Amino acid sequence: MARFLPATLTGRLIVTIIALVAFVGVGASVLTAMTMRSHLTDRLDSQLHESLDRSTRELDLLPGGPRPPSSGPLPVAVGQGTGTLTAVFHGSTQRGDVIGDGEQNALSTDVLDTLADLPTDDRVRTVDLGELGSYRVLAVRDADGVTIVGGLPTDEVTETIQNLMLWEIVLTLAGVLFAAEIGRILVRRQLRPLRDVAATAHEVASMPLSSGAVAHTPRVRSDLTDPATEVGRVGDALNVMLDHVESSLEARHESEQQVRQFVADASHELRTPLSTIAGYTELVHRSGEDPDVVRQALAKIETESSRMSALVNDLLLLARLDSGRPLEQATVDLTQIVLEAVTDRQVVDPERRWSIQVPDDAVEISGDADRLHQAVTNLLINASRHTPEGTSVTTALRSTSVGVTVSVRDDGPGLDAALVPHVFDRFTRGDTSRTRASGGAGLGTSLVKAIVEAHDGQVAVRSRPGDTVFTLTFPA
Template structure:
């Protein structure tokens, strides 16, 4: 038998807050990484763009000034300049790459303090940049350009400022992220607390119901939401539980009443048997008086035995009857009961009305015969054994029906369901003789075990009982 795993009862509020804060922190980290990568790429792109501009300007000055003067002019930008001429001579100007690593230029990679921008050319010499290549690392960016006159221009700029700028941005992002997390923690705590407030109400109502306030319910204003669906399910469950509790109490009350009535019914024949037996033992009786007492003992013993048998049958019905079903013709079962009834009640006028065609059913023949016997016995008791009883068979759709009509006083409409309760007898039945109020409950229990039912239905006169069982 599988068991339900234990419910994980960690704090929902704490888990929700931590989950939201973790999500916010993750988003902040992703934002910081994106900003860092985008800003770093943008700053390095600006340096590379500046170097390309300087290379284009240098190409326009080639031929108008010598290489030394050109290198000197370009170095005013805080750049490391190297010009390799087509004839193999080289000119170097400005700080070396190692110096740029140690002493970066001013912010943004532009000219440092006291540095001058290179003068712009006044006319083009016709020399152009044929090809260029950018290389470098985290601290330096180098642009190598091949000019159309065969010379090679190498410009190196410091990228240390990029790292410093990114460091400042990272610090700002870190401080801002901590602030955002603190504000988010406060805001999420307030929001989650208000969002989970209905669960506190559920707990209060559950405790109130547990303390005895069975009528308390949640009654959500919006049953289509998550909490509304939970509250609605809890209300339905509470209705079922309270209904089951009330049904159990009613069943217990009925059981107590049943046991009390059964004991009372048994006490009457037992008391009669005891009194008659005591008289037979103590008194010296002969002749008719002794026979009368012996007959009384036998009659009361039979009555007690029948009551015990009915109680046992009722217990089997409650537990679940074990049926021995066979294919049978319902007409045959009815006709057999109609032939048996006069043997028990000679003055009872009983007749059968059956169709010409067979009525096939899959039933326990003895149990269905017991149902019909109980109904005929009930009719005989209601008519004092001298009335008229008609037993008819009908087939409607997929259901076979046996209708038992009598010309007795009938059953009031208010009592047509009550008579199927255990040990319930109407005044007319109690005045007649013999019944203890178990025949009809037993008949209904047997019929329902077959998938059918027994009902007391309205009739023009007398009482009418209808037995329904499925056709095979």
């Protein structure tokens, strides 16, 4: 069935409208014709009863009562119309006439035989009388056993119904054609907003979204996003979907850029120790067996190897955290971790003033002790590298009903305002010259963020000259 319907929604709606109009038109026509036929037939039956009454009274005037005359036509009552049929049956005698156009004709034997078989139950019937056509007839019998039959032709009723049906067919066809044209105009006008929505979707589909930065995608006009209408709901849903698509594409492009930058930065960071190792290896080959040169070269190679190993380990940890690999989950005494980390920094970096604020009771959370120790240590190392000697660094641990916070505050010069939004990005360094005098590879704070988020926590930074605070928040 579906293959016979138009493919477009416009065509299907027009076909539906035509079918409904045709169904209503045909139904109304059939009902009207049936009602009209019933009305005309009832009127014809009333006329038949009146005609039979007139014929019966006329025959009663004959000598001896209503019996067929021996010869000649039956008497015709006043008021009988053309086509009126009268027949009388008594014993073996049967006579009948039909009024023609200005004359009275005797009924044939076949017609009389048909009429003679009619039951006398005072019910009007429709019978086919051969050459005379269809008649509505009524047969009655008196007390003497005389049967009188009256009949009127149904030609007028049939012709009226046929003319009515013809006009109904013409009007129904005209109504269907009119409905088809008006329906086409109205449907196309009502579906114009839907075509505009589809045009917006096609415009977006034609945009080069597979690669590169994503330009602003078009949106459905605001007048086509009214949620009170079907088309408006479609337009609003398309706009919401386009918002999601655009944000996803932007996130994908940003991720691609980050990957490219990550690869470039990692390559740059690894190239320096590799170049150093290669240079000192060549120096060993050229120096022959000079023990001092060999010892200095091996020491430098060992230093750069350790530096490269640390960088590779940091990159591997970041990759594992990015892939969602779960960390160890155990009850960790965060107070002990903070105390150990600060104590280690006091030994390694005595040039700064280190202080600690922890509650009297142990603060415990669920997590990976080694990774949490690494996160706190990275923040303390970050404070050592980017503040001058004599800077005060305070590490505070606080526990509340909603979570646990670890904050590292220093009174150094603070971060550059442009650096604050990117301080937790990978390979972000305050010194863009990439010299090691100002710090490491720029992975410390990014590792802190990755480790904290792996523990379902959050990181934050606030900085101004003389007051820089890094805060780690863990769920209770």
